[in-house]
């Protein structure tokens with residue numbers, strides 16, 4: 001699936017942009033349709049409470065109206081639980097179209113060339129539907145809604161996964177452009193973990209990223225960006241008039257820690273033990289429902305190792 005040249009570039013640079021991986025008609029249109037239904041369900045609920053205007057139609061307009069009204073669509077649309085305050089009612093989204101995307105054969109072929117054929121889908125995964133920056137509230141700090149600060153993905157998992165062979169796969173649902181807030185990376189800088197600090201987001205400590213070396217990574221809808229877990233990356237702000245929509249997924253070699261053991265993982269591909277592969281989206285959803293129920297009655301589990309009082313963060 002990847003050419004030897006692409007694999008060599010990934011190993012050298014720590015990232016790779018690959019266009020035309022996910023089919024529009026077969027994979028992304030169903031995802032859009034699934035989210036349109038979800039948006040309408042959420043909107044009806046807010047309408048019933050008088051929280052949003054009733055003359056707004058369409059996914060994008062409804063999402064922006066909900067944001068302006070202070071109604072949260074992020075967590076109900078996310079394919080994960082939050083890092084804190086999990087209750088029995090915490091909303092999340094696990095549906096057939098998203099499952100088909102996460103387990104897409106072409107996507108897994110690509111992952112297989114980098115980490116081998118025994119592939120686990122990790123629970124560190126998000127949807128990011130980013131409104132134009134000019135429509136965001138002044139204090140908006142969430143990396144799933146506004147810009148993302150510089151970080152390494154290895155650093156947002158726990159230490160137990162520091163040796164895990166994993167890759168991040170970032171999927172462009174809308175075209176990702178420099179204007180609408182595509183990813184940017186510091187190529188070649190993936191030899192070691194940099195200190196991070198719990199700022200508004202967990203981010204690389206001041207002075208460790210030279211932004212003059214940042215390379216933006218535009219990619220068309222259906223294309224993906226693959227990231228080494230140690231490559232520093234961030235997103236640009238969305239300076240366009242439209243939404244910037246992506247998913248980010250992570251895959252590791254089966255049997256190695258995901259770095260977020262309290263959330264569910266599943267086997268996405270396994271020539272060695274095909275019977276272990278999860279094929280039913282309902283089973284995926286149920287794993288997350290069970291995790292939510294368990295975590296809602298447990299003490300909080302940190303998802304990061306970084307402390308604001310460490311020397312690098314002073």
Ligand SMILES: O=C(O)CCC(=O)C(=O)O
Pocket residue numbers: 128143147148153168169170183233234235246248249
């Ligand atoms: O899309 C973004 O803003 C950030 C994504 C990211 O950090 C990731 O995919 O690891």
Ligand SMILES: [Fe+2]
Pocket residue numbers: 151152153233
């Ligand atoms: Fe990241």
